[in-house]
Amino acid sequence: MSRRARILALHGGLLAVLFAAQFVLPAYHHGNLARIMVLASYALGYNLLFGYTGLLSLGHALFFAAGMYGMALSMQHLEAAPAPALLAGLAAGIAVSALLGLLALRTAGVAFMIVTLMFAQAGHLTILYFGEWTRGDEGFVIAATRRVLWGIDLADPVSRYFAAWGLFAVCLLSTLWLVRRPFGKVLIAIRENEERVRMLGYDPFLHKLGALVVSGTMSAAAGAVYGLLFGYAGATFASVQYSIFPLLWVLLGGAGTVLGPFVGTLFMFYLIDLASGVTTAYMLIAGVVLVALTLFAPQGLMGEVRRRLWGWLP
């Protein structure tokens, strides 16, 4: 099988399995998987910037929240229907990530981490400050009756699962497409050696800005869909915790692999889920497993698979 065929078979296969899982999974896991697919889309967006371009952001919650609030506020206060509300979420993601990129990409390394963290904190505080509109920490619920998109009731578990699957498929396939395009290959080269890329005649700033906008927009799409599918928007989603999550998922699953973000999100979700069934100190178990993984699979799960088995993994 050619490299291309193998890549298509593996990634298409995962999407097919997830699609089919809908018909066999018990209700509990069915609901979990829908949530995981949306969060994995967020992680895919994060991975594009961190795993492929080599830029470690500590402020991606800003984009997730921009999408979520762009969608939710326009439904709540402008009486928007779900479709235009989702577009508003996407537009907020594009605007916020482009603006942040223009400012934060003037820095690099640790300074970039700090600047993104600070902007995300400012975003979180902004949401709290305008509590009259956003309801702050408490957040607000989007009524199930309003979450009907093109006649499809998104509050229904089955259609919610398919919507999550659709978002995940779009994010996965566009990541796969992008990292195999010349643009994506320049991003990988920037991660490896930015100065050399410049001396090959590419503008590193424009490429990094492009990566940040695509990454931020994908994260915003995940935030908007999350809010719409689960009917809630709250300031927690803009907190630093939600900036750290995608970093953890991507590190566990394998930074710079297309499947890594999904594997990492799935693994972490069920690790906490299973550990909390065993003991109330479930974060202790999660912590030990994370330390072990960092020690024995420093490149993450899919990174190890690529290193040991499938060198062709994109």
Place this chain on the structure above:
Amino acid sequence: MSLLCTEGLSKHFAGLSAVAEVDFDLPEGQVRALIGPNGAGKTTLVGMICGRLRADAGRVVFDGRDVTGMAAHRRIRRGMAYTFQITSVFGRLPVHENVALAARRRLAGPQVDAAVREALDRVGLTEDPDRPAGDLSYGHQRLLELAMGLVQAPRLLILDEPTQGLSDSEIARFTGLVRALAGQVTVLLIEHNMHVVMQVADAVTVMNQGAILAEGTPAEIHDNPAVQAAYLGTN
């Protein structure tokens, strides 16, 4: 008609004058060697020419246009190619992809593959293009740098100590390659190996202590007493 010239180009590092008011002129199609003792300012001069370093004073004119304030990547797009003194290949990426990255700036689709194969062929790196560039020996990484330069089809090819770490047979291949380029591509070559300089250069510029000490044909430079003094330190 000169492809590249500099006027009064200067650079200081913490009060130390690395390059002082250098006027340099390179005619189109020439292979020019830039020689001089360590610390003479060769790499600094070339760094200002290709934009890696910002000049403190003076200007750089490339192809009739003042490029002094232009960012490095835009100068490269105008037809300069630069190979690094300390090899700077993408170590974790395959050999083939290293050259393809350089080629894709001007080519697309199947043309890229053909150009990459041709460039690797010319430098003699035909074995297993899928292995990571970091696995190559030091000498082969230098050849890979050269292939990355060639595949850009530059008008001005700047080579910073390209034969450092190469074996004798690889050096012979390199000199043959540069001689084959003569007339088509303008080459600016920083080189310590005088044997190579004598073989490939049309003209030689000697730098010492940040200034141009002498210019002339290889034979003239070879017999110049001031150059001998600078190299042997007997003035």
